[in-house]
Amino acid sequence: MNQGAEIRVPMHKIPNVALGKVQQRHVVRIFFPRLYSASSLGVGVSQADLALIYDRCLRPTMVEVIPESTDQWPTSYATAYTQFRNRFGTLAFGSIDIPWYSLQEVAQTLLTKLGDEKPAFKDAYFVHELRGTKNATVHNGSDERERQLAFEDMFEHVDVRNLVAQDWQVDVALAIGVPGHVVTWRESCHQELLSHLMPNAPIPRIERLMKNKGNFHLDRALQVKEFAGFRANTANVAGSGGISYVQAYCTSKNVTYQLNPGVFRRRQAKELLQKETEEKIVRDLDVMSEVFFECAGEQEGVAGRDGCARLEIRVTLDKVMDSLSALPEDLIGRSVVAIDRRLWW
Known part of the structure; x- marks a missing residue:
């Protein structure tokens, strides 16, 4: 050199x-x-x-x-x-x-x-x-002025003019909710959803993506086959339109998410065979039950907790203002299901 x-x-x-x-x-x-x-x-x-x-x-x-x-x-x-x-x-x-x-x-x-x-x-x-700026701005995606204000708020401390927009990636999200309900995704509409997000990608290419376990992952809910979100790496999909990542999930998972291992951590089967850990698991189950009871709105003085179907895409900075501003209502109707909060929890 x-x-x-x-x-x-x-x-x-x-x-x-x-x-x-x-x-x-x-x-x-x-x-x-x-x-x-x-x-x-x-x-x-x-x-x-x-x-x-x-x-x-x-x-x-x-x-x-x-x-x-x-x-x-x-x-x-x-x-x-x-x-x-x-x-x-x-x-x-x-x-x-x-x-x-x-x-x-x-x-x-x-x-x-x-x-x-x-x-x-x-x-x-x-x-x-x-870091950790998720949900930093909330706005009506279909309102161009609100999108612009949200963008300016997000990049308040960054001189965007001095950035190479193609080198920066931004996650844009859309949340779908119904008061008093938990809204989640239908597995049967994943392909249609991806086709809408990437209209220039051939259907056979999207089908291959969904069969690729390295780039496409299902996230099931309630152990019900039809209720599932997904995560997809789309950077190498021809016709992706600059979308490098897509994620569809239900925000109800936030109830059990813990930054450090706690009550909702993954358990080992052997813990059931050890007296000291078996008793701890029973106590933890009581705590979990109380949490879900409150989320259902069954606890006096507690309003309960809804869940939204959330869709996120990762695009370059130059495309962020024109991405995921809305979804067609008929597509939403086919892609999500709203379940009464009490029934879900």
Whole structure:
């Protein structure tokens, strides 16, 4: 390779490390392009480099720019690692607030120290990662003005003019609900739904997609064959119109979804044969029953919980305003079924 030749690398393959957070969903990362190696299997930064970054760059930057915070920063990376490691061997981090008016000076000073400390740290840059923004905007999809306002709200902190729209993907969703009911999808209409979303894709190609277990997955509900959503990777489907992913599901699954294993976790059969776990399962079943009882609206003072049939597609940024604004009413009538909330739960 000639010196100075341009290398194009997906961002997620460039070594980086989380540096800080803004509120709950916004993570500030620092990327080190000179640490990238095509032969490397990972994108992490080595422990030696992390220690160097903290001991010789990050902590000195904070002491210099915000001297009043000196007493809050561990004296070394090794000390910080010991302090934030719990008895289970995992890391539980604390946080130190940085005044907003010091951020620019902190960033400039840190980048300078990084470049001076090690040549491989030169050309480092910051990336703002926003995650967990699902349902960030809710609007009437058939109203063009509402779609535009929702788009502007979603990208309030992003200069869209400086983005390559074809390189960005956005999930667009449509929810179908009936008050007092749980609405779910019919398996018999999956092909018709996909054909509507991808009108230029030949029917035989969609049929092959639905038979491909690697790219198409059924999500059944209530162990009833006709009630099922699906997940489909459509990026390689000819005529997909730029849609790379489609998901149809019922939001009732949110009732049992847990970020960490809890009452609704998957159980092992052997747990029924062990007295200590068998008793725990019985108690958990009581808790689950109470949850479903409340969702059905049978608990006094509790309104109950409906469920919507939700359809999501992933498209490039340049197509987001013209995608999934609505579905034909006759297609909706064939594709979903509304079940009384009390009967469902």
